Structures are given as C-alpha cells and as structure tokens.
Amino acid sequence: MMWNSFGFYADLYDTNPITGNDQGERLLVGRAAELRKVKTRISNRSSVTSIEGNNGVGKTSVVLVAAHQLDRETSQSGKDSLLCLPKLFQIASDEDATEFKRKVYASVATLFIDREKELLRRMDLQFALGPLRAWLENPVFRQGGASMASFGGNLGSQPNSASGFDLQGFFNIIDRLLDAAFSDKGAVICVLDNLEILNTSATARDKLEALRDDVFAAKGIRWVVCGARGIVRSVATSPRLQGRIIEPLEIEPLDDDCIADLISARVEEYRAGPQSIPPVGVRSFEYIYSILNSNLRDALKYAGDFSLWLEDEGNYVPNGDELHGLFEAWVADLSDRYESALNVPPRAWQLFDDFCGRGGSISPSAFEEFGFNSSQSMRGAVSRLENGDLVVSEIDETDNRRKTINVTAKGWLIHHRRAGYVDRGG
Ligand SMILES: Nc1ncnc2c1ncn2[C@@H]1O[C@H](COP(=O)(O)OP(=O)(O)O)[C@@H](O)[C@H]1O
Ligand SMILES: [Mg+2]
Incomplete structure (x- = not known):
C-alpha cells in the first residue's frame, strides 16, 4: 500500500469528516472555542442547533467530535446522557418526512443495539431490544423508499398484519424506547448534514417545516443541522421554524497557525515509525491551504493527489525540503495545465x-x-x-x-x- 511505502498506516489526507471517537478527538485541531459553543447549545437547549459555514471548512468534524465528547462527559449521568450517533443524515428534495424518519429511527435502534449492554446499564433501562432487531433485519424495512410505501404507506391507519411489520408500529417502539431511556436533558444527538444539497432555501424550508413537529420534536432526539452558502441562516429565519432553531453558529476557516498541529496530529496518529516523513508536510500544506483560500477539504484533496503522483512516479524521498520543492513544482505544473486548457477572453x-x-x-x-x-x-x-x-x-x-x-x-x-x-x- 502506498501509505506504507511512505511510512504510514493510513491516508494522511483523507477528505472525509473527522469521526466522533477518541481518534477523531486527537485529529481535530484548533477548534476549542467551536467545540465549547456547539456543546453548550446541544446540552442546554432542546431546539435545533444550527451550523453554517463554507463547504470543507470543518463543520461536520466539529459537530461529531462535540457529540463524542458530550457522550463521554455524560457517561455517568444516567438518563441525562447525551449519546453520539456515529451517522450523518441528509435529506433529498424528493424524500418525504416519513422516509426520513424511518432512516433516523432505524439508526437510533442500531445505536441502542450496538451499545446494548453499556446503555442498558448506563441509563438503568428496562427495555427489550429484541423486537427492534427483528425490524432491522427485515429486508423490506432496511431497503426503505419505494418498497416501503407498498406496505408502510398508510401510516397508522392499517397496520400491515400480513407482513407483521408496520412502520408506525416501529416508530412507536422507538418513541417508547427514547421515553424510557432519557430524562428531558438526555438525548441521542442526530446530525442533519449538508442541507445545501436541497439547493434552494425554499425547498430546505419546506423540508424542515415538515420535520418540525415530528422528528425534530421527538423526545430523546437532539438535532444539529449543518449547511453551507447561507441556506441554514435563511431557513432559521422562516417564521414557522424560528422558534425551533437556534441562531446559526458560523464556522470560520481554520487559522493558518493551526496547520502545523493539523499535520503533526495526523503524522502522530498514522506513522509506522518514529522518523516517517509525510509527503505533504507543514510547509507544503500551509502553501496549498493559502493558495486555496483556506479550504481545508480542497487542500487535503490536493495533498492526496500529490501523494499519488509521488507514488506513481517513484519520486518519494524521506526529506522534507526535497518534498516541498517537488510539491511546489507539481502545483505549478498542475496550474499550468489547467490554464492552458482554457479559452477565456x-x-x-x-x-x-x-x-x-x-x-x-x-x-x-x-x-x-x-x-x-x-x-x-x-x-x-x-x-x-x-x-x-x-x-x-x-x-x-x-x-x-x-x-x-x-x-x-x-x-x-x-x-x-x-x-x-x-x-x-x-
Ligand atoms: N479542526 C480540524 N482539524 C483537522 N482536520 C480537520 C479539521 N476540521 C476539518 N478537518 C478535515 O477537513 C476536511 C473537511 O472537514 P468537514 O468537517 O468534512 O467539513 P464541512 O463539513 O464543513 O464540509 C475533512 O477531511 C476533515 O477531516
Ligand atoms: Mg460536512
């Protein structure tokens, strides 16, 4: 594997969000203030916490690590526990509120099943999770979407006894579970991410309004909504949502001063030996981060592309200065190729x-x-x-x-x- 040949266990420049676990906590740098603010919102308000910021700035990462920290910090709090759901939800413009709720409730069920022993003890919970397992293992239920509509479509009105599975029945079990598990302070933290995929503020507003009195208001679920390009801000001012969404928290680009920590945290986490030299070190990463107007995801992407190029051409050398020279030349060459292919007046x-x-x-x-x-x-x-x-x-x-x-x-x-x-x- 390529990263092994550079002296690392894994991709140093992975562009996925940092996950909500101990490792994620070590990888997230420069966000102490943001973590504190996100945690204050989640733990003190039952309304929806909202986060606004450019694509790739680090919103999802902050929220997941905040949720993980809250989970750990409330581990002795019984029914006041705040649990980190290691999953991100999105809502598409053609997705209805019931299908969305099915996804969310299925993930909540999975969380309780995955952490059954710990959670039953932690929340002193008397609840048989067996029936939930049966639900989750049902292929029609798992698939959701169109096939679900054929038997779960008329919610509540006619439980589908032929299949033995009606969606409303499942929702009821989860509601009972959440009710038994949590006090008013406790909840599962759910993240509705990338709201901007809905494209227009009007669509986003419609979607969230449809969730407002249902899954957004469910006891035992606390929501965080993230989005880019002003969409969260615009939704938060909708008269029908205003009372339920906290004023958006704006996430700004990571300060240049944090790049050294960002690289060393990753090197520390993934290096196979004490001397491993990363393909894109601090100086190179600062260089590309500044060129790319402080977009972290884009900077990571190009760092990864350069690493691939080093591997393809057999150009890797365990020497930071030489690597930086190669990086500058590679960036220059790439921009030249981009520009020469253009025809702009x-x-x-x-x-x-x-x-x-x-x-x-x-x-x-x-x-x-x-x-x-x-x-x-x-x-x-x-x-x-x-x-x-x-x-x-x-x-x-x-x-x-x-x-x-x-x-x-x-x-x-x-x-x-x-x-x-x-x-x-x-
Ligand atoms: N504070 C941070 N420290 C280190 N890496 C980060 C930090 N914030 C984000 N990243 C990395 O930057 C990339 C973009 O972060 P992400 O949270 O997905 O951004 P957004 O949700 O705003 O689009 C991810 O690859 C993530 O690992
Ligand atoms: Mg994101």
Whole structure:
C-alpha cells in the first residue's frame, strides 16, 4: 500500500469528516472555542442547533467530535446522557418526512443495539431490544423508499398484519424506547448534514417545516443541522421554524497557525515509525491551504493527489525540503495545465482576477464594482468563467437568479499561477 511505502498506516489526507471517537478527538485541531459553543447549545437547549459555514471548512468534524465528547462527559449521568450517533443524515428534495424518519429511527435502534449492554446499564433501562432487531433485519424495512410505501404507506391507519411489520408500529417502539431511556436533558444527538444539497432555501424550508413537529420534536432526539452558502441562516429565519432553531453558529476557516498541529496530529496518529516523513508536510500544506483560500477539504484533496503522483512516479524521498520543492513544482505544473486548457477572453480574465481579489465570493448584483453597467452584461463574462470551472454560481430555482458566484479550487490554483506563483502565506 502506498501509505506504507511512505511510512504510514493510513491516508494522511483523507477528505472525509473527522469521526466522533477518541481518534477523531486527537485529529481535530484548533477548534476549542467551536467545540465549547456547539456543546453548550446541544446540552442546554432542546431546539435545533444550527451550523453554517463554507463547504470543507470543518463543520461536520466539529459537530461529531462535540457529540463524542458530550457522550463521554455524560457517561455517568444516567438518563441525562447525551449519546453520539456515529451517522450523518441528509435529506433529498424528493424524500418525504416519513422516509426520513424511518432512516433516523432505524439508526437510533442500531445505536441502542450496538451499545446494548453499556446503555442498558448506563441509563438503568428496562427495555427489550429484541423486537427492534427483528425490524432491522427485515429486508423490506432496511431497503426503505419505494418498497416501503407498498406496505408502510398508510401510516397508522392499517397496520400491515400480513407482513407483521408496520412502520408506525416501529416508530412507536422507538418513541417508547427514547421515553424510557432519557430524562428531558438526555438525548441521542442526530446530525442533519449538508442541507445545501436541497439547493434552494425554499425547498430546505419546506423540508424542515415538515420535520418540525415530528422528528425534530421527538423526545430523546437532539438535532444539529449543518449547511453551507447561507441556506441554514435563511431557513432559521422562516417564521414557522424560528422558534425551533437556534441562531446559526458560523464556522470560520481554520487559522493558518493551526496547520502545523493539523499535520503533526495526523503524522502522530498514522506513522509506522518514529522518523516517517509525510509527503505533504507543514510547509507544503500551509502553501496549498493559502493558495486555496483556506479550504481545508480542497487542500487535503490536493495533498492526496500529490501523494499519488509521488507514488506513481517513484519520486518519494524521506526529506522534507526535497518534498516541498517537488510539491511546489507539481502545483505549478498542475496550474499550468489547467490554464492552458482554457479559452477565456481578456475581459473575463480581468473579472476573474477581480473576484479573487475580493475574496472569491461575490454577488451578481455587485456588477458596478466590477465595471459592468448591468448584471446582464456581467453575465456573459461569468458564463465563460463557469464554462472553465473557474467559478460556480449558486442559482435560486425559485427565481432563476444567481445568488452568489464562488471561485473554485481550480480557480484558486489558476489565480495563484496568474499572480506569478507568489506565496501569499509569506
Ligand atoms: N479542526 C480540524 N482539524 C483537522 N482536520 C480537520 C479539521 N476540521 C476539518 N478537518 C478535515 O477537513 C476536511 C473537511 O472537514 P468537514 O468537517 O468534512 O467539513 P464541512 O463539513 O464543513 O464540509 C475533512 O477531511 C476533515 O477531516
Ligand atoms: Mg460536512
């Protein structure tokens, strides 16, 4: 395996969120304040905690580690326990509230079954989990979705005795379980992640409103909702949800000063020997993190791509300085290749440079600041940039207008190249 040949047990630059366990706690750096805030919200309020922040900034990781810490810190608290559910929920625009509830309740059942002995003791819980096992093992139930509708569709009205499984019956068991397990303070922490996949605020609002009085209000479940691009903020101000969602907590990019800790935590965790040298060390990671406008997931992705390249070409050397030289050259080469494949007219390039100069996220209504006399006239140049994947526009389906225009990772690499490979990190 490639990581072995570099002297490590596992992928140092995995782009998945940090998991809610002891290892995750060691890998998460620079988030003491955020952890404290997330934990305060979850443990003191029964309303939905909400988190807003750019894609790849580290929202999910913070929430999962916070949940894990709460789980541990309440391990002696009996029915006041807060349990970390090691699973993330998403809701698609074509998914109904019942199907969503099925997924959530099935995961809650799995959590109790997986930790049966510990939890029965911890919460002094007299509850037979056997029937839940039968539910979870039923293939039709596990599959959910369309096949579920055929027998679980008319919820409550007609228990499907032929199959022996009706969905409402399952929901009732879980509600009883949660009721028996927790006081008003205790709960399973559930995360509804990536709300932005719903695309429009209107869809997101509809979905969450549908959950409001049901799974969001369920006793023994405490929710955290994460999303990017302002969608959580917009949902939180909906009159029908306002009372149930706590003002969003904004997660900002990890400070540059934390990168050294980030790399050393990973090296420490995964190294096979005392001298292992990571393919992308602190200096290189700071370099790419700064080029990519502090997007952690993008920086990890390119660090992983570079590692692959080292392996493919047999270029790995256990020497940090040499590796950094190779990394700079690789980044330069990659940006060159990106740029030479593009066909962007000068006016669009100028606009792109202006976007980058303004931090990479702009509103189309700001056309005047970019020297255009209408948003329509700026549109053409923006389209050229979109075609080259230098920027992406978020479109509001309800009125088809572009809400924000954001520079992509590829865009930032090209910007760096156009700026003459200046190391902005200093
Ligand atoms: N505080 C942190 N310390 C170390 N790595 C982090 C930290 N926060 C996030 N990461 C890493 O960055 C990537 C993006 O984090 P993630 O939580 O998935 O972001 P988001 O949910 O905001 O899109 C993941 O690979 C994760 O492992
Ligand atoms: Mg996430």
